[in-house]
Amino acid sequence: MDKQEFMEYLEEEYKSQVKLWNCDSSDRLQIGKVNLLEEIIDKAKGLDESEKPEIPKFVADWIEEVKQRGCGLADALNCFVSPIMPEKVKQWIQFDFAAVGCHHDNQELLAKAWLNGYTIEKESVWVVLKGAQYFHVFTGEYDKFEGFEYVLSMYEENAHTFADKQKAEAVATLVDGTVAEWSE
The missing domain is CATH 4.10.860 (DNA Excision Repair, Uvrb; Chain A)
Structure with missing residues (x-):
């Protein structure tokens, strides 16, 4: 109840x-x-309801896969034994020797998400701006004097979004633009 x-x-x-x-x-x-x-x-x-934690989509997918297999929370967290756990999930859960400290907070988040449900955090996306206009698309043509030809748009809905910031930065370099984080 x-x-x-x-x-x-x-x-x-x-x-x-x-x-x-x-x-x-x-x-x-x-x-x-x-x-x-x-x-x-x-x-x-006055009672607080358990808040649903916000987790990455790949973690939500892992939770659903483990539940679908009929396994429990311990199986979802056991990154040292599970041969089917995606590497990205393992890195999110387990100790990261390259970082200072470990990911105990992520273990707790996964446990809370398992018990209370969850929301999926929005992935960051980026757009390329040139002045006040948004990069839309390359035309596929290259002019050795002008460089790559591309289309800009003044309308936000025409902006090309990039899930990979490095790709957005590469395009920004080609069109002499800037990268901005975008919230959809």
Whole structure:
């Protein structure tokens, strides 16, 4: 039962107890039940719901694959034994000798996502700007004096988005533009 279902249950119980109280307004026990339910409802409204953590899509895909195979949370976290765990997930979960510290926070995030559900974090994408215009596409033609020919657009919806920042930087170099992070 989640918080919403619990609140609905309490509200229904409260209504039924108030009806009983209205039938016999001198019943002290009934008055006590109604007052107690009012207090419980007030306290329950203040309860925090477990927040769904935000995780990368590749981690969400891993969680769903492990659940589909009928395995448990321990299997999802055990990057040292699992032959099917994608390398990207292993790196996200396990100790990174190149970094200072380790990824215990990511282990906890995966566990919370497993238990409470999750949202998928938006991947960063980049666009190339030349002045106030967006890079749209190369035409495929190359002029040895002019370089690559390309199309710019002043409309955001025509902007070409890059999932790989290095590719965006390469295009920006070719068109003498700049790279900007983009939120879709």
